[in-house]
Structures are given as C-alpha cells and as structure tokens.
Amino acid sequence: MRVLKIIPERCTGCMRCELACSYEQTGTFQPSKAVIRVSSFEGHTSYAPYTCPQCAEAWCLTACPVEAIGISPAGAKEVMDDICVGCKLCTIACPYGTVFYDPDSHKAFKCDLCGGKPACATVCPTQAILYVEAGTEDWLGSFAAERALPGALAGVR
C-alpha cells in the first residue's frame, strides 16, 4: 500500500503540513487539530514531521469497544465518527502517540491518509513527505538520535 514516507533531512520546519492537515481534517487552520506534528530539535536547525504509521497491529482498531475504527480503501485505520463515543481507549492503546481526542467533537481522531490524497504530502514544498508505495518504517529514529541532546539542558529550571 501507499504510505506517508518521511524524509526528515528535507524538512525546513515551514509547518505547512500541519496547517494543511488541520484544514483538510477539520476545515480550520489549527495545528492543534493536525494529526501530523512537527518536532524541532534544539541546537540544530532541524525539524521532522511525525504521523501515524498505519501499523499492522492497529492497536487503536483492536482496542475500540464499539468497532468504530475500520480500515479505509486507502489502507488507513480510520475513525467512524458516528460510532465513536469518545472513550479514549484508542488513545492509550496506540503506543505511537498518533491517536488524539478532540475536545470539541468529543471523538477520537487520527490520520486517515485524507482518503488517499494526503494533504500534508501535497503541500510539502521540499518533498519531505511523500505518499508512495513502500513498507512503513521508523522514518525519524536515526535522524532524531543524531540531533536530540539527551543530556544538554543547561539553563532549564
């Protein structure tokens, strides 16, 4: 299936993916409602977007007590709003941190690959997010390990 392949070295931190995602998902430009989220790496001019890997285990899907999460034609694990009751079990079942709760709709929400046309990949100006045929991977791990500074926290409280 096609997945969101992330090439963090290409990310410039413009945040267009978050804006486009929230607009596509909710109709508002509101990064807090985006299901792709950009992390910045202090001490580096480095950024990396992170989103649901559409994992094989589908922790969210199996956790749901009312079968409100299915698999869409695009292969995305997708929340069906009319069935979701907002119990949040999927948000703690998912060990990737990519299922969220919307306090306005009182429903869970997550990446649904925009029905097969993911807005984040469309708007990314540097092709840091590609929607391609590939196996899903941990796209950020080695990039983050090179840049994240576990010990360096001088001046923090």
Added chain:
Amino acid sequence: MAAKRHVIVGGGTAGWNAITAIREADKGASEITLVADEAPYARMVLPYYLGRQIGETHVLTAGPQRLAALKVTTRLGRRAARVDAAGGKLILDNGDEVPYDDLLIATGSSAVRPPVPGADGAGVHSFWTLPQARAVSGGIQPGARVAMIGAGFIAFTILNALVARGARLTVLEIAPRILPRMVDDAAARIVQAWLEERGVAVRPGVQVTAIEDAGGAKRVRLKAGAPVEADLVIMATGIRPNLEWLKGSGVEVKAGIVVDARMRSSVPNIYAAGDVAEGPDRVTGAKAVHAIEPTAVQHGRVAGANMAGREVAYPGSLLMNIVDVLDLEIASFGAWDDAKAEAFEDLLPGRPSYRKLLFRGGRLVGAILLGRTREIWATNDVGMLKGLVYTGKDLSAWKARLKARPQDIRLAYLATGTAKELLPQTLLGGPSVPERDVTVNA
C-alpha cells in the same frame, strides 16, 4: 474428522474477541457455542448510554444476526454451573450438558457491595451491567441528589454522564484519597479540587455505616460526620471476578485463573481470558489480574487464536487506565505506584496539570498524566508515554533531561527508536483484521 467444538463461557469483551479471533483463523470450520447469562454487549460504553449520547442499540455490539453470521450457537440466559474437566463437558444451571473439545472461561466480574445495612435496599444501585445502567438511568431526574459510594475508576467513568443529566453529586470514598488505585496523592488532590470547583462534593476518608430510607429518599450514614441525603445511591465499590463456580473443577485459581502465555489454565484444554485470568504482566513479568478492557481484548484474541490451533504467545498486558472527568484527563500506566522506583514529578502550582515518571534503572516502568483535555501539551503525548512504558526502552541517557522536564518525552521517544521496535510487533503474528470484516465460509 469431526469439527472441533469450542465452548465460550461469557459474552463480554474477552469472549467476543475470542470468537472473532477463532473465526478469523478458521473461517467457520469449527463449532462455537457461546454460553452467557446476558446477550453480548460493550460494557465500556455504558457511561455514554447513561449520558444519553448513545442509545441501547449502540451498546449491543453483537446481536443475534451477527452471531449467526459467525456460526455461533448461543445458550443465552444460562449460567455455567460447573466444569467436568475429566469428562470434557460444561454443566449449565438448568442441568444441561455442553460437551467441548476446548473451553474458554471469560465470565468477567460482578459488582460487589460492602456488607453495610441497607446496601441491598431499594434506590441503591450498582453500575456494571446493562440492566443496572438502565436502572440508574431511569432513576435520575434533573436536580436529583446522587450519592456515589466509591471513587474508583468505575465511579469516575460515569461522573460526566451524571452531571450532564443534571444530578447533584456527592462522592464518598473510604480510602484517604479518590482514585486510590489509579493515581497518587498529588494527582488525587488536583482531581478533587477540580471536581469541587465544578460543584461536585467530594469526601474521601469516610466510611459508610448504613443506608436508610428517609421519607422517599435515602440517607447514607457515615462513621464520622454528617449523613448524606440522596434521591439515588450508586455503589461503585469494586468488582470481583466470577470464579466461585470453578471450585472443585481442578482449574488452578489464585487471584484469578492462572494462565500461561497461550492463555491456557492448569487444565490444557481450558483457557481463560479477561477479568478472570491471571496472566503475564508486561512490566513486572509476574502473573497478575488486570481487570481492564484492553487486557480483556488481548487475552481474548490470543486465547481465540490458540484455540483455533495457532501458536501465539502473549507478550503480557500493561496495566493502564484513562478517564476524562469534566474535561480533565487522567491516565496512568504500569507501575505508577511503585514505591521503590525513582520518581520524577512535574507539578505546576495553581494549574491542573501533573506528570510523574517512574524509573527502575534506565527503564520507565510507570507513569501518571493529568491535564486539561484542551491543553494539548499536557495530554497529547499520552500514547507516546504508553509506548515508552510498553517497550521498556533504555532511557538511561535521557534520565537527567526527563528529571528536569518530565513533560518532555517526545524527543526521547523519537530518538530511542521506539517506533522501530514496535512496528514489527503484532499480537497474532500478522496484520489485524477489523472484527466487522471477519466472515465465515458458507
């Protein structure tokens, strides 16, 4: 060869997941008989039924047509009375015998009430089953005074619904703090203040001595302090696994039915899953009863796959809970109460936010998260927190940073390759299939 006969006792989360896992594996080649005193439904969403966000049909997730489509023979309205393990048969409460090749015990839990005078009187309710939820729902009028005895997870799942229905709530808890088996003192204090600011009376450290009739209402007497008058009393005073019927069966029972990694009891063709099973704990490696929905799902799936002839080893369950009460999110994972762990806390004065990370060496063994549902910085990494506890990633290099900023787990999660470790892991050895897509051959 005759079709294998699977018998499932209990139609709750564990039993239902076992049924779909069997059918996913065998496409209908075996016989499945479901014995349950109630029709299957999703207990977890009863609070939303009480809050009138959903109707009863939404709760009933596996109706007769669905069970028939999965080729499940049902014996509903019947209880299992005993097991004849040597003879390979289950004996029902009406004396009927149901022979099996393998048996799954998924009889769940029942609500228990303390032995207090009046605890079984009219107007005193439990909230555990659908009939009990109906009774509570029918007893609530706007403005009704509700006394909630017990301030554990079950009580907290229905506070939102009760407030939404216009109830005036008093919460009574015998322990010195509310949510005593879900969060620590610091978190409990924040939650209590949050509730009190929103008009809910909260009284921890009180012991109920009697529940009396008081002119059409109820009066809850306490060992010390003024009694509480209420129109409706809910006893959320705990649950107990339904195990009594197994006495003399030869199945080993400690806190629950002791099971191996394939969910088999001491009798090889008898499996157990959910609240009644004492299975492997992911963090401690010991056996434990985790009477929570996520464990029931996983137990049921693993038991079902093994009953269908597959070889699936369960990696162990993670104790975890999450509840949202009046827009305050409360979650805890793993060994959140490990007194010997090294604890890093982040408590912002005057704000309803709290984070606690518990370490054994370089391993995060438990966590507590508390924050306003709207504040994404406080709540949105709840899944990453789960991932770090679940994988047990070595965070030695990150401890100094996490000590200074317990909220700041994101980069530690990404840089330690947590996702890389998780991605190949699947419970049943392959991609999960939505239950609604599980079908049987004609």
